[in-house]
Amino acid sequence: MELRDIEIFLVLAEELHFSRTAERLHVSAARVSQAIKKQERAIGGDLFVRDTRNVRLTPLGERLHRDLRAGYQLIEDGIQGAKAGARDAEAGLTVGVIGPQAHDLIPVTTAFRARHAECGLTFREVGFIEPLAPLRAGEVDLQTYWFHSDDEGLREMIASEPDLTFGPVVITEPKVLMTAAAHPLAQRVSVSMEDLGDYALVGFEGLDSVPDYWVRIHSPSHTPGGRPIPRGHTFGNWEETMATVAASRSVCLVSAEAIRYYPRRPGISFVPLHDAPRGRWGLIWRTDRETPMARAYVQVAQDIGPRHFDLN
Structure with missing residues (x-):
């Protein structure tokens, strides 16, 4: 019939x-x-x-x-x-990434393309200064985002962004201190978060477009022992940050991806932080704009699990 x-x-x-x-x-x-x-x-x-x-x-x-x-x-x-x-x-999928993270997501992307060869997949860089603007404007379908290192802090982030869905962690890595090559800390094997009390820290202060919890994570105001951390320049992008650090005694907290992708930048050194919590990057998307292809990419990321990077 x-x-x-x-x-x-x-x-x-x-x-x-x-x-x-x-x-x-x-x-x-x-x-x-x-x-x-x-x-x-x-x-x-x-x-x-x-x-x-x-x-x-x-x-x-x-x-x-x-x-x-x-x-x-x-x-x-x-x-x-x-x-x-x-x-x-046919509509495709656009993934926002901060810095060079498209390279770190290669295992997820490769598996996604194998499962959904018909989907056009593109990446777009998302800046530190307005990390959520492209997502909320609908310019990307989902993106990588810095997750707090502990679950209590992550819950605060989620509560601060009620229109967003926080998905799986995709990358974990140590934090390091970026300094000028001639900086006194550059010759150390490692440094402590307590050492930040002696040097100006480059950060996001005064930028309304950067969430408060990002400022507290990347540019803390006090050391773990309670000493105030001096303020350095507010930066606008990654190139400005490296130029500022290379030309001054200011330092900057960064993810270890900086060592992987900028190991030979003239005038710059990266020093391990032996007591800083590992950083976590995850996927987020607008809850009201969740697409089938975005769900499929997230599912692949969940199936594969987070990619763990170390300094060695």
Whole structure:
């Protein structure tokens, strides 16, 4: 029995009228009659009683209607789901990343492309100064974002951004201290967070576009022992930050990715922080703009798990 003939039977079972069925399906009444007769011959029994006044299902027809209706709906749902998936894939997926993190996400991206080869995947860099602006403007579908190192701090972040969904952690790595190559700390094997009390720390102070919790994480006001940390320049982007650090005695807390991607920057050194908590990067997206392809990318990230980097 062909799918079109099944559709004709189901619609006629609802309409109980050959002409209305034909109009609804945009076929001729003769095509409807032909399809029903074909089905009755194949089954070996009448499906409808036809007389001059009305059309009604026979007991055999009622049973067939019950059995076919659920199966046909599953087929329709599957077809519509496939069409929606094709539209979503054609629309593509844009992932926002901070700095060079597209390279760190290669395992997730490779697996995603293997599962969803039809989806056009692109990356867009997101700046530190306005880290959520592209996401909220709809310019990216999801993005990497700095997650607090402990769960209590992460809960505060989530509460501060009620319109966003915080997904899986994708990267963990140590924090390091970026200094000028000639800085007194640059020759140390490692330094402590307590050492920050003796040097000006470059940060985000005064920038309304940077969330307060980011300022506290990346530019703390006090050492763990309670000493105030002097303030250095407020920076606007990564290049400005490195230039400021290289030309002064200011220092800056950064992720260890800086060592992986900027190891030979003239005038810059990176010193391990032996008592700083590991940093975590995760995926976030606007809750009201969650797309199937974004969900698929997040699912791949969950399946693979976070990528852990160390200094060695």
